[in-house]
Amino acid sequence: MSRLSVWFVRASFLYLLAGLFFGGLMLAQKGIPFYAPALHLLPLHMEFLLVGWLIQLAFGVAFWIIPRFSNGSARGPVRLVWLSFAFLNAGILIAALQYWFPSAFAVGRAAEVGAALLFILGSWQRVKPQGA
Amino acid sequence: MPLLTRVFIKTGMICLALALALGVLLAFGVTNGLFPVYIHLLVFGWLTQLIFGVIFWMFPKYSAERPRGSETLGWLTYVSLNLGLLLRAIAEPLQSTQPNSFSGWTLVVSALLQFLAGLAFVLNSWKRVRER
Known part of the structure; x- marks a missing residue:
């Protein structure tokens, strides 16, 4: 597994844990109310699990597994994909601040769009037949 | 494919079918707290469970003696x-139709179990995510 995939996948594991923790707090609050503001964790729960866990894991595994080039950089423009990693995680963390700063939601989402575009640019040509 | 992976994937498929069947009920306007069950059957019971099974099977080996880490x-x-x-x-x-302490505490136990699942998965998979 490449170093960048290790970062993507391990980061996705951390978001899985955080997302499940927040989800657990909300579910427990529904069962035996102990702290009403726990229900405000819903946007974080969704952001961490959908973007932080599922999408980030997909980026990491795709970067590891899709066909490599036989000439030049085996995994193509790796710096673009590192930048995608930075944008994705900055976007998730900025979007997580939306409870305190409502505009952070849009800024974080915009960074996530940037991350997706960078990932697509960095990977597009690797989606090819083996050996091509 | 190891036994645990087969069990993860087949259980995930059952969750997928159940979720989509529940989606039909929701389309007929039956709610009663079923929407969160529908979403979690899809995202946790199907997607995440499928991912857990495939990661257990295909990620880099933990060691020659214990290629998939801890079976336990x-x-x-x-x-x-x-x-x-x-x-x-x-x-x-x-709990959403007739709240009572039995369903309330069952939700608390459910929250703990779902978090425990994520924790056990991350503990078992963390060291298999590494550079080669």
């Missing part, structure tokens, strides 16, 4: 995930 942690992940989800599927509709 793997099975703990499976049991916690599915028991947690099952308890949620029973208790959440009950």
